[in-house]
Amino acid sequence: MNKKFDIKKLTGSREMSLVVVLVILCAFIQFRNPGFLSAKVIIDMLKNYAVTMILALGMMGVLLLGGIDISIGSTLALSGMCMALLMRDGIVTNTFLAMVIPVIVGLVCGLVVGAIIAYGKVLPIIATLGFMNIYRGITYLAAKSQWVAAYQITTEMKQFAQSSSLTFGLLNNLITIMLVCYILFYVMMRFTRIGRKVYAVGSNPEAAEVSGIKINRIKLMVYAVMGALCGLAGALWVSLYASSQGDMAKGLEMDVIAACVIGGVSLSGGRGSVIGVFLGSLTIAIIGKALPLIGISQFWQNGIKGVIILVAVVLNVLTQRVMDRNNLKGREM
Amino acid sequence: MAGKSGRSIAITKPRSWKQTLFTWESILVIIFILVNIMNACISPKYLSVPGLFNATSSFLEKAFIVLPMACILIMGDIDISVGSTVALSAVFMAMSYNAGVPMGVAILICLLTGTVCGFINGMILARFTELPPMIVTLATQIIYRGIAEICLGDQASGGLTKVAWFSNLYWGSLGPVPYMFIVFVILAVLMGLLIHKTTFGRYLYAIGNNRVTAQYSGIAVQRIRCIVFTMTGTFCAITAIFLAARMGSTRSNIAVGYEMEAISMVVLGGISTAGGKGRFPGAIIAIFIIGFLRYGLGLINVSSQVMLVIIGGLLVLAVMLPKLNFKELLKNKKYI
Numbered sequence: 281m282n283k284k285f286d287i288k289k290l291t292g293s294r295e296m297s298l299v300v301v302l303v304i305l306c307a308f309i310q311f312r313n314p315g316f317l318s319a320k321v322i323i324d325m326l327k328n329y330a331v332t333m334i335l336a337l338g339m340m341g342v343l344l345l346g347g348i349d350i351s352i353g354s355t356l357a358l359s360g361m362c363m364a365l366l367m368r369d370g371i372v373t374n375t376f377l378a379m380v381i382p383v384i385v386g387l388v389c390g391l392v393v394g395a396i397i398a399y400g401k402v403l404p405i406i407a408t409l410g411f412m413n414i415y416r417g418i419t420y421l422a423a424k425s426q427w428v429a430a431y432q433i434t435t436e437m438k439q440f441a442q443s444s445s446l447t448f449g450l451l452n453n454l455i456t457i458m459l460v461c462y463i464l465f466y467v468m469m470r471f472t473r474i475g476r477k478v479y480a481v482g483s484n485p486e487a488a489e490v491s492g493i494k495i496n497r498i499k500l501m502v503y504a505v506m507g508a509l510c511g512l513a514g515a516l517w518v519s520l521y522a523s524s525q526g527d528m529a530k531g532l533e534m535d536v537i538a539a540c541v542i543g544g545v546s547l548s549g550g551r552g553s554v555i556g557v558f559l560g561s562l563t564i565a566i567i568g569k570a571l572p573l574i575g576i577s578q579f580w581q582n583g584i585k586g587v588i589i590l591v592a593v594v595l596n597v598l599t600q601r602v603m604d605r606n607n608l609k610g611r612e613m
Numbered sequence: 614m615a616g617k618s619g620r621s622i623a624i625t626k627p628r629s630w631k632q633t634l635f636t637w638e639s640i641l642v643i644i645f646i647l648v649n650i651m652n653a654c655i656s657p658k659y660l661s662v663p664g665l666f667n668a669t670s671s672f673l674e675k676a677f678i679v680l681p682m683a684c685i686l687i688m689g690d691i692d693i694s695v696g697s698t699v700a701l702s703a704v705f706m707a708m709s710y711n712a713g714v715p716m717g718v719a720i721l722i723c724l725l726t727g728t729v730c731g732f733i734n735g736m737i738l739a740r741f742t743e744l745p746p747m748i749v750t751l752a753t754q755i756i757y758r759g760i761a762e763i764c765l766g767d768q769a770s771g772g773l774t775k776v777a778w779f780s781n782l783y784w785g786s787l788g789p790v791p792y793m794f795i796v797f798v799i800l801a802v803l804m805g806l807l808i809h810k811t812t813f814g815r816y817l818y819a820i821g822n823n824r825v826t827a828q829y830s831g832i833a834v835q836r837i838r839c840i841v842f843t844m845t846g847t848f849c850a851i852t853a854i855f856l857a858a859r860m861g862s863t864r865s866n867i868a869v870g871y872e873m874e875a876i877s878m879v880v881l882g883g884i885s886t887a888g889g890k891g892r893f894p895g896a897i898i899a900i901f902i903i904g905f906l907r908y909g910l911g912l913i914n915v916s917s918q919v920m921l922v923i924i925g926g927l928l929v930l931a932v933m934l935p936k937l938n939f940k941e942l943l944k945n946k947k948y949i
Contacts, residue, residue, distance in 0.1 A: 348747065400933040403886050405691070405747075407932070409873055413925030420918035526918075534751055547745040579766050583759025590737075590752035597741045 294544040297599060298559040301592075305566060312574040321569070323452055327441070327520070329565035330454040331356075331513045332532065336539040336561040337465045337554070338506035343540055344482040345502055346549025347404035351393060352510050352536060353529040354415035359385040360514030361419045364428035364524035367437065375436045382518075383511040389415060390507015391500065398499040412533075420526040428524040441519040454516055461509070466554040478502060483550030538585075539564045542592040563588070637883035637891075641898040648902055652909035659912070662789045670791055671911075672904035674783070674855035677797065678875040680804045681845040683896045685746075686879050687808070688841060689821040689888020694734060694750040695849050696871035697757035702727040703853035703863040704761045707770035716776045723857075724850045730757055731846015735839035742835065754872070761865040771862030783858035793855055800851075801897055808893045817841070821888030877928050878903055903927075 309316045326333075335352055342349045359382035366372040372381065389411075396407045430438065446456045469475035480488040481498050489495050518524045543560020545552030567588060571581050652668075653660045659668070678695050685692050706723035710716055730753070737749050774780050785792050808814040819827040820834050828834045852871075857863050876886070882899035884891030903924060910920055 396929060396933060402929065402932050405886055406876075406880050407929055409877065409880075410925040410929035410932075412873070413921040413928070417918045417921030417923075417925065420916075421922070425916070425918065534755070537748070537751060538755075541748050547748055577766075579762040580759070582755050583763055586752050586754070586756030586759050589755065590749070593744055593748055593752065594737075594741060597743045600743065 294596070294599065295553065295555050295559060297595075298543065298556065298563070302559060302563060302566070305563070305570075309566070309570040309574055313570075316570060316573055321573070323455065325565050325569040326455045326458070327452050329561065329568065330458040331517050331520070331529075332535055332539060332564060333458050333558070333561040334461050334509055334513050334516070335532070335536045336543070336557050337461055338509035339536045339540050340465075340543075340545050340552055340554070340557045341478060341502040342404070342506050343537075343545045343547060344478050344549055344552055345499060346482055346485075346547075347397065347499070347502075348537070348547070349393070349404065349408045349503065349506050350533045350537075351389075351408040351411040351415060352506065353532040354412045354419065355386055355389045355507055355510035356514040356517060356529045356532065357526065358389060358415045358419045358422070358514070359383070359511035360518045360528065361423050361428070361524050361526070363515055364433065364518050365423060367434060368428050368432040373434055373436075375434070375440055378434075378437055379512070379515045382515040383508050386511020386514060387504055387508040390504040390510065393507065394500040394503030397503060398496040416526075416530075423524075423526055425526060427526075428518075430522040433518065433522055433524075437519050438522045441516065441522075454520065457512070457516065461512075462554060462558055469554055474498075474501070479550060535564055536561075538589045541596075542589060544596060563592075638895045638898065641882065641895055641902065645898055645902050645905070648905050648909065652905060652912070655909055656912050659909075666786070666789055666791055666794060668905060668908045669794055669901075670783070671908050672900075673791075673793055673797055674852055674859060675871055675874060676878075676900045676904070677800065677848050677852045677855070678845075678871060679878045679896055679900050680801060681841065681848045682875045683804070683879050683882070683884055683891075683893055684808065684817055684841045685845060686876070686884045686886050687817045687821045687888060687891065688838060689824070689886070690738070690746040690838065690841075691876070691886060692734065692746065692750045692842065692845055693872040693876075694730070694754040694757060695845060695875060696868045697754045697761070698727055698730040698846055698849035699853045699856065699868035699871060700863075700865060701730060701757045701761045702850040703857045703867060704765055704770065704865055706853065706857060707773060707863040708764060710776075711770055711772060716779050720779075720854055723853055724847060727846040727848075727850025727853065728843055729846065731843040731849065732839070734846070735842030738842065739835035739839045758865065765863075765865045767865075769862045769864045773857055773863075774861035779858055780861065781858075783855050796851075800848075805893045805897075813837070818889050821890070823889075874903075877924065881928060881931050 306317065315321065335356075339349060339352070362385045363372065363378050363382040366381065367378060372378050393407060393411050396402050396411075397404050400407070441454055442452075444450060444452050444456070446453050451459075469478070477488070477493050477498055480491070480493060481495050485495055514529075517528060521528075539561035540552065540557055541547065541560070542563050543552065543556035543558070545557060545560075564585075567585055568581070571584060572578065576584070649660075656664075658664050678699070682692065682695070702723045705726045706719045709722045710719040714722070734746075734750055734753055737753075738744065738746055741749075782792055787795065808817065816827070816832050816837055819830070819832060820837060824834055852868070856867060860867070878899045879896045880886060881903065882891065882894075882896030884893075884896055906923070906927075907920060910923070
């Protein structure tokens with residue numbers, strides 16, 4: 281194999297290089313533990329990481345604008361906790377309602393954050409840092425620092441994460457919801473005006489404003505969508521783990537950001553795709569699920585995860601450099 | 614600043630008393646006084662020399678991170694790996710001590726670990742300038758914490774209390790003044806001088822205001838970033854020493870969330886994360902505001918959850934209020 285071919289293929293598209301990395305990773309794990317590539321393990325993995333994968337979508341929108349949201353873990357906890365508390369007190373028993381309420385709570389949380397960022401002109405990292413504390417505090421206060429345990433949650437709700445009622449027995453509910461979110465986002469980012477506006481604002485806010493895009497409204501919308509997805513994720517989280525604690529999803533924001541970054545979303549905005557995010561969050565899921573499978577102690581997990589993130593972003597930069605150089609060459613000729 | 618022509622140009626504009634009164638630092642001083650009045654009302658024993666120093670001891674070991682964090686934010690960068698660096702340095706120190714290394718050498722190992730951690734951050738950022746510091750330090754945050762977990766697992770490495778002088782670093786005091794306070798004041802003064810009275814400090818502001826311009830004016834931007842991140846690592850190690858001296862043992866999960874606390878303090882001090890803005894004294898006052906506020910609320914048994922809400926709200930309000938120009942908002946309907 282000559283080297284030129286190799287580099288060209290690597291730089292052809294970022295998604296392609298990520299697929300290559302994923303295949304190598306899977307092959308390695310499969311080699312160490314033949315039980316890895318089975319339907320049961322994969323469905324289990326996707327089920328457990330559906331929350332992270334859904335949140336990565338919202339985070340992609342935020343990052344595309346050049347912002348960041350580190351309050352998502354707290355928003356998830358707050359909305360999930362609200363629902364769980366209502367369920368404990370017997371006010372909500374309908375599963376559908378139990379899915380809608382947290383989405384609304386999350387939407388409101390996201391709107392508040394978005395309004396502060398868009399109209400209050402606070403930098404996203406500071407605003408969401410503040411709201412990370414605020415929402416987490418409210419979660420503890422609302423629950424009076426108590427848990428909502430498994431027996432206080434309706435059986436139907438607990439079954440929701442395990443059954444596959446939405447697709448009439450074909451696919452697990454969580455995975456279905458996750459896939460639907462991805463398809464919706466793919467269509468929205470690619471084929472609708474709103475999606476293109478998000479990219480426009482992210483790549484050049486001044487140019488976008490001059491061309492008549494209402495930047496603040498787009499910002500508000502993106503953070504609101506992020507919040508709503510957090511709410512949805514909160515409902516799924518409670519359903520999956522059949523309990524609700526004040527400190528749930530603490531630190532999840534870092535996993536989600538890492539998933540986006542591995543998937544090639546640029547933190548300076550304007551660059552990133554839904555497929556990339558899907559592959560990135562899949563990588564995070566595989567790392568999280570497969571390391572225990574091949575007999576690596578849990579204490580090694582963080583170290584390995586960090587190294588993989590670092591290698592992924594550095595590789596991203598290197599491929600970008602090669603790509604830019606190739607583009608320049610093309611122009612010279 | 615007298616040039617050849619004999620004219621002199623002042624570096625800063627002379628300020629009127631009105632401008633001095635309305636600087637962010639003076640507002641912070643007022644908040645600080647209010648917090649102290651509140652604390653004094655809560656506990657009559659608070660306003661005494663030992664009481665006050667006791668209060669400072671409750672938060673000062675974290676404050677060492679705030680000093681270099683101010684530099685980093687002035688440059689427009691961010692470092693969220695500091696908590697993990699603290700944990701890793703403390704773990705290495707305790708482990709080497711338990712392996713039979715004398716305490717003095719263990720402290721050196723701790724300082725070295727922190728410095729190396731910071732240097733790795735700085736090196737990666739200087740090498741790959743396209744990478745945002747947020748994501749690099751996110752990765753190293755996970756890695757450093759991961760190494761600490763690999764070394765210790767879920768065990769604790771203790772026995773540090775056996776060395777009396779080591780515990781004394783935190784618990785001991787010179788008269789009424791704790792040693793830690795003295796060290797902090799010295800370092801804070803040095804850092805203040807570095808930021809506001811040296812060329813290096815001016816470079817930091819230049820980089821924060823416009824990195825490209827700074828580069829073209831001949832400032833070794835990447836080298837300075839590397840130096841500042843390395844310095845941050847060293848200060849993390851100092852925090853680790855005092856933290857270990859306080860607790861007498863270390864685990865891999867200490868100092869979780871310190872990065873966010875440090876960033877909150879710096880931001881409350883008026884230094885923007887966008888870079889190039891704010892003054893160092895503000896950050897110092899902010900340390901004491903948040904610290905005393907926590908201490909005081911702790912005295913009247915306000916739960917830590919309410920404290921989360923209060924401190925988060927304070928942070929958002931503090932950053933938002935000065936930026937909101939109400940007159941313009943009302944006049945200019947397009948923003949609403």
